[in-house]
């Protein structure tokens with residue numbers, strides 16, 4: 086099973102790096118699979134530490150992909166690392182083993198601490214729609230424009246029907262990003 090999460094790692098200067106990633110859970114073992122090149126990959130290789138953050142603030146998923154990466158964090162409990170203030174729960178990890186791969190190495194991790202900070206508030210379709218749109222934004226350079234437009238039009242229905250202010254804000258950031266990308270002179274230049 087894959088759980089869409091926010092991974093926090095530490096940069097060489099001690100600041101936190103925040104990135105949305107799908108974590109594969111296999112028999113209780115979390116597996117992180119960052120593509121090359123990525124800051125998360127470099128940080129994992131250097132520190133062997135990360136935290137998995139579970140949050141319903143989907144602005145963090147959308148924001149991390151649209152240049153809004155400064156989300157509040159606090160120190161982790163058992164590792165040298167950072168945890169999102171907005172985490173409903175989190176796990177702190179030590180990398181046990183790395184399966185090397187030219188495209189996408191896989192980090193098999195051990196949980197050394199886990200904590201719950203707030204109750205699960207329930208499912209919201211707009212949150213799911215924002216996560217789907219964030220995935221589209223992370224693949225803009227690989228996907229055809231008409232596929233993106235069709236999927237956004239469908240996801241928009243859930244946003245219109247069920248979003249709160251945070252979901253609407255996150256959605257607007259993503260839609261702006263897609264428009265800027267397609268307005269770029271060669272279709273990929275805008276940021």
Ligand SMILES: Cc1cc2nc3c(=O)[nH]c(=O)nc-3n(C[C@H](O)[C@H](O)[C@H](O)COP(=O)(O)O)c2cc1C
Nearest residue numbers: 089104105106107118119120123124125219220223
């Ligand atoms: C829901 C979601 C899941 C993602 N999962 C992954 C993943 O498993 N591996 C990956 O390399 N990028 C994934 N991405 C894209 C990264 O978040 C994005 O490329 C980010 O910039 C990571 O690179 P960085 O560590 O250099 O910031 C995902 C994006 C979203 C929105």
